Amino acid sequence: MILDEKQAKRYVRHFALKEIGVRGQKKLLSSKVLVIGAGGLGSPAILYLASAGVGTIGIVDFDSVDFSNLQRQIIHNTRNIGIPKTTSAQNAVKALNPDVTVRLYDFPVTPDNITDIISEYDFILDCTDRFETKFLVNDACVLAAKPFSHAGVIRFEGQAMTYVPKKGPCLRCLIGEIPHDAVTCKDAGVVGAAVGVLGSVQALEAIKFLLGTGELLCGKVFSFDGLTMQVRVHSIPHADPGCAVCGNTPKILSLSENRNDYQIHSCDTGGETV
């Protein structure tokens, strides 16, 4: 791969970094990242991945752009109200960086389709908006041995962690069962700039993973409270041997057998990405 003149200008701030350079840029350009959810977390994550020159970005979302999204979902804009979020996100990526190939998945991830979708990618970002889907992504990635970044956010606060197969814990090691009664952003409200912090953390995790540089949030939980500005990194160095999906004697052996677990139980079933 040879970078052309425009690319040489576009990525010049990467070339100055010893962690990236021309070699790292070529690595990013030949990498594939899947972003599940083009909402609050997915918006900044997709934009930063695209601007960094990640060569292929898959975008999964089944929703359309609504006025109530625009307070935080910065990849979408007023002109795109009513069109699919995937198309809207693709427009933004194309305008930002024509080097990026975008693949769109205009439907929800399910226990039946998620394994095929993630198999095409080097790294996955869970930018979904509820625990049921977050655990579906977790279990799918653990079973397929795919690295992924988890994040969740509500009000002013959120957390992020990165799963790397055989290197550290998964989401179930940390929180066990799916909290089916959890409040969603729709109920509780959320600040765009706070979601932006976590979405940026996810993009950064993907970039570091692809480059093989720095320290990932693997075995660590980044927790952020934007109201008090308390930022903590908690340590959980080892996977839980008793974990239902990544443990020594896992109970979850296939997504389809465990499908009831991923059913959305909360009062609102709209599935709007926050």
Next chain:
Amino acid sequence: MLKINGTDSDSAGKTVEQYIAETNYNLSRIAVEINGEILPKSLYGSTVLHDGDTVEIVGFVGGG
């Protein structure tokens, strides 16, 4: 005495599971960090809190 989220607590001798059951925390929305490390979920029933422990409850939120 031990410290839970910065506050003194006399929960020594209880398991993490017993302590959580006495609080308003929802077990499936938190992780428990003891002396700087998060406790794997399957060990809540067998892990006993000791005097001098520093415990932090780490909340998990599900939006996005």
